[in-house]
Amino acid sequence: MNYRMISYIMGQILKVVGLFMLLPILVGFIYGEDHVVASFGIPFLITMAIAIIFTIKKPKNNSVFSMEGFVSVAASWVTMSCIGALPFVISGEIPDYPSALFETVSGFTTTGATILEDVEAMSRSCLFWRAFTHWLGGMGVLMFVLAIMSSNDSRTMHMMRAECAGPKVGRLVSKSRFSARILYGIYITLTVSEAVLLLCGGMPLYDAVIHACSSAGTGGFSIWGDSIGHYDSVYIEMVIATFIILFGVNFNLYYYLLIRKFSLATKNEEVRTYFGVIIAATIIIAINVHKLYDGVGDTLRHTFFMVASTITSAGFSTTDTAKWPVFSQTLLLMLMFVGSCAGSTGGGMKVSRIMILIKTGIKELKYITNPRAVTTVKMDGKPVEKDVVRGVSNYLILFIMLMCISVLLVTLNGFTIEESASAVITCMNNIGFGVGRFGPAGNLGGLNAFSKVVLCFDMLLGRLEIYPLIMLFVPRRR
Amino acid sequence: MDIIIVGCGKVGTALADVLNDEHNVTIIDKKEALVEAASNDYDVMGIVGNCLQTEVLDEANVDKCNIFIAVTASDEVNILSCLIAKKMGARHCIARVRSPEFDKQLVFMREELGISMMVNPDYNAANGIAKVLRYPEAINIESFAKGRVDLAEIRITSGSILDGVALSQLSRRMRLDVLICAVQRGDELTIPNGNFVLRAGDKIHMTASHSNIVKFFKSISAAYREKRVKSAVLIGGGRVAYHLAQQLIEMGVKVKIIEIDRDRCLELSDRLNKVDISCADGTDHDILEEERVYDADAVVTLTGIDEENILLSLLAKNNGVEKVVTKVNRMSLMQFSDTLDLDSIISPKTITVNQILQYVRARQNSMGNSVTTLYRLVNERLEAIEFVVRDEKEYVGVPLKKLKLRSGILIASIVRGNELIIPKGDDCLKVNDSVVVVTTTKGMHDLSNIFD
Numbered sequence: 001m002n003y004r005m006i007s008y009i010m011g012q013i014l015k016v017v018g019l020f021m022l023l024p025i026l027v028g029f030i031y032g033e034d035h036v037v038a039s040f041g042i043p044f045l046i047t048m049a050i051a052i053i054f055t056i057k058k059p060k061n062n063s064v065f066s067m068e069g070f071v072s073v074a075a076s077w078v079t080m081s082c083i084g085a086l087p088f089v090i091s092g093e094i095p096d097y098p099s100a101l102f103e104t105v106s107g108f109t110t111t112g113a114t115i116l117e118d119v120e121a122m123s124r125s126c127l128f129w130r131a132f133t134h135w136l137g138g139m140g141v142l143m144f145v146l147a148i149m150s151s152n153d154s155r156t157m158h159m160m161r162a163e164c165a166g167p168k169v170g171r172l173v174s175k176s177r178f179s180a181r182i183l184y185g186i187y188i189t190l191t192v193s194e195a196v197l198l199l200c201g202g203m204p205l206y207d208a209v210i211h212a213c214s215s216a217g218t219g220g221f222s223i224w225g226d227s228i229g230h231y232d233s234v235y236i237e238m239v240i241a242t243f244i245i246l247f248g249v250n251f252n253l254y255y256y257l258l259i260r261k262f263s264l265a266t267k268n269e270e271v272r273t274y275f276g277v278i279i280a281a282t283i284i285i286a287i288n289v290h291k292l293y294d295g296v297g298d299t300l301r302h303t304f305f306m307v308a309s310t311i312t313s314a315g316f317s318t319t320d321t322a323k324w325p326v327f328s329q330t331l332l333l334m335l336m337f338v339g340s341c342a343g344s345t346g347g348g349m350k351v352s353r354i355m356i357l358i359k360t361g362i363k364e365l366k367y368i369t370n371p372r373a374v375t376t377v378k379m380d381g382k383p384v385e386k387d388v389v390r391g392v393s394n395y396l397i398l399f400i401m402l403m404c405i406s407v408l409l410v411t412l413n414g415f416t417i418e419e420s421a422s423a424v425i426t427c428m429n430n431i432g433f434g435v436g437r438f439g440p441a442g443n444l445g446g447l448n449a450f451s452k453v454v455l456c457f458d459m460l461l462g463r464l465e466i467y468p469l470i471m472l473f474v475p476r477r478r
Numbered sequence: 479m480d481i482i483i484v485g486c487g488k489v490g491t492a493l494a495d496v497l498n499d500e501h502n503v504t505i506i507d508k509k510e511a512l513v514e515a516a517s518n519d520y521d522v523m524g525i526v527g528n529c530l531q532t533e534v535l536d537e538a539n540v541d542k543c544n545i546f547i548a549v550t551a552s553d554e555v556n557i558l559s560c561l562i563a564k565k566m567g568a569r570h571c572i573a574r575v576r577s578p579e580f581d582k583q584l585v586f587m588r589e590e591l592g593i594s595m596m597v598n599p600d601y602n603a604a605n606g607i608a609k610v611l612r613y614p615e616a617i618n619i620e621s622f623a624k625g626r627v628d629l630a631e632i633r634i635t636s637g638s639i640l641d642g643v644a645l646s647q648l649s650r651r652m653r654l655d656v657l658i659c660a661v662q663r664g665d666e667l668t669i670p671n672g673n674f675v676l677r678a679g680d681k682i683h684m685t686a687s688h689s690n691i692v693k694f695f696k697s698i699s700a701a702y703r704e705k706r707v708k709s710a711v712l713i714g715g716g717r718v719a720y721h722l723a724q725q726l727i728e729m730g731v732k733v734k735i736i737e738i739d740r741d742r743c744l745e746l747s748d749r750l751n752k753v754d755i756s757c758a759d760g761t762d763h764d765i766l767e768e769e770r771v772y773d774a775d776a777v778v779t780l781t782g783i784d785e786e787n788i789l790l791s792l793l794a795k796n797n798g799v800e801k802v803v804t805k806v807n808r809m810s811l812m813q814f815s816d817t818l819d820l821d822s823i824i825s826p827k828t829i830t831v832n833q834i835l836q837y838v839r840a841r842q843n844s845m846g847n848s849v850t851t852l853y854r855l856v857n858e859r860l861e862a863i864e865f866v867v868r869d870e871k872e873y874v875g876v877p878l879k880k881l882k883l884r885s886g887i888l889i890a891s892i893v894r895g896n897e898l899i900i901p902k903g904d905d906c907l908k909v910n911d912s913v914v915v916v917t918t919t920k921g922m923h924d925l926s927n928i929f930d
Contacts, residue, residue: 157518174502174523384509
């Protein structure tokens with residue numbers, strides 16, 4: 001293990017996080033909140049101090065292999081969550097540290113689950129920081145570092161893989177630096193256009209920026225207790241629903257559209273399935289819940305929004321799904337697992353993984369009925385390599401195992417098994433709301449400190465796709 | 479520049495390694511694992527697929543690529559994929575073609591088929607070995623400025639008159655117009671100044687004109703006097719041996735080839751004249767004695783197995799052969815080669831990579847970059863770069879002693895027209911000069927990089 005290089009990478013990442021902490025200070029000045037100087041200034045100084053100590057000298061041996069890549073990314077995410085929680089504690093708005101940590105992790109991992117009873121009581125700078133962590137965590141901080149870094153580090157793939165979502169990670173262009181720049185370019189463009197569209201819908205500037213950041217990372221933090229439902233505007237709901245769905249699409253597709261390789265973009269099986277699942281789920285749930293709303297329009301409006309919000313792992317809400325029939329609630333719970341596309345900012349298991357799993361299942365079935373049958377698992381008409389298939393199955397197994405352990409630990413808190421399980425599922429898939437007590441109308445504030453730490457861990461597991469975080473705790477001899 | 483490399487073998491990966499810093503490199507190979515490994519290690523885009531499929535080449539954006547390099551295992555695939563790439567819009571194509579059968583149609587392929595460059599690693603390796611045998615004291619010789627400057631690497635043996643000489647005394651006492659540009663002592667590589675004292679065991683790299691190098695070898699070795707290599711034994715009769723034997727015969731060297739495979743022996747004897755060919759196991763000590771291998775002036779080990787070559791070379795050296803040349807394919811394992819008593823190690827891979835790199839540099843040069851030649855020496859730790867002074871910059875016309883060079887950089891020679899200048903403090907650079915710079919820092923793209 002090259003610890004010097006790991007801390008160097010961590011330093012680079014922390015530098016970026018530290019600099020971004022200046023933004024809430026700016027927001028605080030605009031809205032005349034004086035406490036920001038202390039509550040964001042102190043964490044800023046701490047972050048920069050650590051970052052500068054770590055990056056003061058570039059290590060001579062700059063070899064980064066997959067182990068170093070995984071560990072540095074996981075360690076950075078843990079550290080930046082720990083530091084990112086400080087403003088909430090110092091400003092006194094979330095006085096107890098585990099709760100603040102939960103809120104920050106939920107931000108960075110784009111979960112959007114909150115422990116706050118009354119969101120509206122928070123100061124504007126803190127609310128901005130909360131939403132901004134979504135934006136930063138959505139595409140990934142390391143990706144940002146890669147995009148702005150000027151050094152010619154060639155072994156960046158190991159780090160990119162640790163932070164990017166999906167069963168396979170590749171570059172868009174031959175230089176990782178340019179790939180990262182392209183991705184951030186697309187990301188920023190989409191975020192800005194969403195904010196502009198929201199402004200057109202009559203949303204105030206501050207709210208528009210917060211909600212654009214929040215949906216860009218498919219996070220789900222809002223500034224209102226009743227989330228998007230607060231505006232009660234079809235236009236705003238549809239803009240947000242459309243954009244979270246767009247943020248849940250593999251970003252490579254936008255690049256293909258940009259370079260006019262339309263056939264590559266339209267033929268993508270994963271994205272087609274993703275849209276198919278959204279449409280199918282909307283129709284099924286709409287039929288199931290139509291009695292609760294007046295008319296087809298209203299029903300579709302709420303079901304479409306909630307399906308989009310669930311599958312993309314955003315976790316915004318316009319209506320309380322706890323009042324829905326159990327069937328619909330269960331379907332939403334299943335959508336949580338499906339998640340969005342690989343290479344997007346969304347969470348969940350990712351559509352492509354589920355597709356590979358189902359296709360492998362079909363292949364096995366064929367093999368059982370006819371042992372002479374030879375079949376290949378294919379995606380986009382190309383065979384999927386055995387290693388990828390195996391990786392996906394292993395991922396599922398690990399995911400389920402860790403989920404069961406987490407559920408067990410959370411039940412110590414004394415809630416029903418249903419509620420405990422839904423809390424874990426929502427955290428591991430980075431959604432933001434569960435069922436029952438933890439539904440869209442409720443919050444996770446009732447949990448004790450231990451459960452909060454377990455759930456923090458779950459959220460990081462979900463965002464970094466398990467392996468990097470596990471690597472942190474694997475004993476090593478090297 | 480946009481560069482596509484087809485074939486992710488030893489040469490392909492090595493090329494990706496040296497090119498990925500400055501260029502946008504895309505690699506194509508059929509084997510998933512190789513592509514995966516290369517794109518993990520280097521900043522390159524990997525594509526898995528058959529390089530003869532237009533679909534795959536299209537995915538690699540072949541129409542926008544400046545240089546297309548085909549280095550798969552098969553000559554035919556290399557030639558064909560170059561043709562396809564050329565038709566699809568690649569500007570320059572380089573194919574590795576190693577079979578001697580194609581030797582005579584290289585011009586046809588260049589002029590009629592439009593393949594810009596054909597690289598033959600075996601031929602190049604043979605060339606390199608022949609050069610080394612021409613100057614038995616040298617370990618390696620490279621040339622710059624169209625052959626006007628030689629860069630030679632030699633080892634100072636104990637008892638040599640260079641042992642204990644300070645560099646400043648070198649030209650005064652010995653009247654040798656050579657410049658020592660780098661000294662490798664143990665693991666350390668230094669660009670020396672005038673006070674540096676040479677010691678036995680050092681490996682030195684120096685530049686001088688061709689005639690001065692010959693003069694230098696004459697004066698450092700009392701025994702040198704026209705002591706050319708008159709006979710050479712090649713162990714292993716592969717393609718390198720074939721090319722080498724041809725060249726050595728032209729130089730008037732008596733050549734014997736020992737090859738284990740009878741069919742190959744017959745083939746060689748069909749194609750080569752005036753060469754002794756023995757069909758025997760060249761790794762058998764008794765046979766080597768019987769064949770009087772140790773009496774030869776030079777032994778070149780060219781079997782397909784690196785380990786055998788190294789052991790055979792050590793054996794020959796121990797038995798008193800003056801000059802031993804070893805062919806090693808896997809250079810990455812040769813970091814310890816200095817601790818072995820081997821004087822010349824030749825790697826076809828490294829030679830091929832260097833040759834392709836020179837071509838890439840030349841293309842870059844025509845696009846405004848001023849590097850014309852580049853050699854990587856000492857396990858790629860030292861670079862010798864030839865620049866052309868293109869236009870009036872602030873450093874042109876200023877005496878060198880007034881310019882501040884960055885540390886670890888040395889101006890080894892200046893070629894002005896037909897004249898070679900070993901630079902002193904009063905010399906200055908002029909437009910259209912070729913300047914050879916030796917440096918331990920990588921990534922020099924322009925002459926202005928070398929000044930502080």
